[in-house]
Amino acid sequence: MVDWHASSLWSSQTIIYSPDYFDWLYAGVRANGDVVCQLTCRFVDAPFYYPPLPGLGVLSCGYGLYYVVGDPITFGIRIDLHYMSEVEADVHANKIRGLCEDWLSVNFKETKRVLETFNHPQFGTLRSMYYEFVCENFNPDAIIDKFLALLPKNGFMSLISRKVISKNDKFWLQFYFGSKYCKFIYAKEFIGYFNFKVGETYTLDIFKLFDFPGPLKIHEKSINGSRIEINILLYSSGTTKIYTSIKAEIISIELPFKYRIMGTRTYTIENSFISEYTTSVKYTLTAGDVVDYMRITFKIVEEGYGIKFESINVAGILIVLISVSIVAVIVWRFKRYRSSLTHQAPFNIK
Secondary structure (H helix, E strand, C coil), X not given: CCCCCCCCCCCCCCCCCCCCCCEEEEEEEECCCCEEEEEEEEEEECCCCCCCCCCCCCCCCEEEEEEECCCCEEEEEEEECCCCCHHHHHHHHHHHHHHHHHHHCCCCEEEEEEEEEEEECCCEEEEEEEEEEEECCCCHHHHHHHHHHHCCXXXXXXXXXXXXXXXXXXXXXXXXXXXXXXXXXXXXXXXXXXXXXXXXXXXXXXXXXXXCCCCEECCCCCCXXXXXXXXXXXXXXXXXCCCCCEEEEEEEEECCCCCEEECCCCEEEECEEECCCCCCEEECCCCCCEECCCEEEEEEEECCCCCCCCHHHHHHHHHHHHHHHHHHHHHHHHHHHHHHHHCCCCCCCC
16 A cells, blocks of 8 residues: 655656556455555546656656645655755746646645755755645535546446545545646445454455445556456554454355466465566556456355464373373283283293
8 A cells, every 4th residue: 555645756767658558456355344445546647747857867857746635735855955956846846836726726835945965876855845734625526526527437446436435535636747647546444334243144246345236347557457456355463453353264255357366375366467578567458458247255254263273272182192102102012021021931830
């Protein structure tokens, strides 16, 4: 999953024209019954354009818009200072902010202006300026409409609709200097979607999850393929209770395309394969393909389902085995001793 921090603008100075995938659909079922999803499209038409800026290309520079439904909007910009002064960077940052304000019809307030340094083995000390702007007064429905207007009609992004969007959903637009495209990321958590009970069977239906009637058509620009990754089950730690007492057993996988499955306790189901002759990744969904359903059925069982190897039981078994072995040796030696007496010559009685 992506690091949802506005300053994490890990786009390059120029857009990558040949990514390993066009769309990415991720879904993960947590052991507590939550379902987490992320949809990513790497080539959405950007709502505004800013010319390329000079830079070495080794710094992670660009600009991004981050919005959690119900919270303020955050807009971050990072500019390489190798070929320009801080004053020039300020001018560019304010122009970019103005473009975003015009698009959203809002006003941003600057909350951060941080000079960052980075030691590069070839170029030495590199400098960049990071800016962060926040907007608190806006119409949330109007902002969501702006995001929805960017969504392509085909591809995984077509799963997103107004009826499925709710509080705490995340939107992130990642822009590239000098490109008419941007990366669109949408993330959502379905809290308490499943109420797991040992022995019961459940189905993760992607279309049902997003209230999507189907079918889904892979985007016509998905030349390098579209990626799908599904995890069952995810075990969290820290402040969240660890559900180590249960695990899932896969009953059926209904996917109308080739896939592979990995894992024994946490399963990963994905449609990616390593090419036979190269190390490049190939995906089994590409431009124009149609998907009518995506369902994974699994059963919840106890973690010790089958044979339980608890430490106390192992110790007890070892003690019993050792005791039986000792008794067997004693009996064997006693029988050998008696056998030797039987085959000895009789005593001479004088």
